[in-house]
Amino acid sequence: MPQIAPSILSADFAHLGRDVQAMEEAGARMLHFDVMDGHFVPNLTVGIPVLASLRKMTRLHIDVHLMISNPDEMAEAYVDAGADMVSVHYETVRHLDRLLMRIREKGAKPGVVLNPHTPVSVLEDILPRCDFVLIMSVNPGFAAQKFISYSFEKVRKLRSMSNERGLDLRIEIDGGMGPHNVAQAVEAGVDWVVSGSAIFGSEDPLRTFQTMQQAAAQAAVCS
């Protein structure tokens, strides 16, 4: 069953616990936690102390997306702070094979993120080491950007790569996702759809989340 992962980037940081709890009550299973360092991406968000605090108040699976320049040094600390999944950008990692293994040994699911310009073919050999791949469908750094149209084609390519090799890979997509394009994402082969501004920027975040979740479930049945 595909899942919608609300992104806290568009939540109200003054009431983060409240917003997270609302998503849990709405039926979410995952929470997307965007870490930006003002270096790899031109924006700064939250890090380990905020993650550790959220860990204490939610049972959601916390999906940490590291948009930082030094994931080789920092990724494991996010697992210690309570991440269930940790994804690192292909563009930032020096020793990807080793880092994915270290994240797994610490007890979290390791994932690799690809920027829009990075082709899925770079993952050909490392794919069996990934629990999931996150396809960025905007350039990372900001919420509420426009969906990049060639992203679904990347998802389709990645899904065939994974099927051809008999892998049990989860594919996540992040950026510009909302009720209007969630079904297309699932039809292309996406398992997890991240959504920030479409949910938290809407009049009724709970309802928008549920609309997206239903659309995703329906698309999965039909495809």
Ligand code: DX5
């Ligand atoms: C952007 C972040 C996203 C962001 C998506 O760099 O990685 O997770 O929250 O925001 P929306 O859903 O508004 O495009």
Ligand code: ZN
């Ligand atoms: Zn993200």
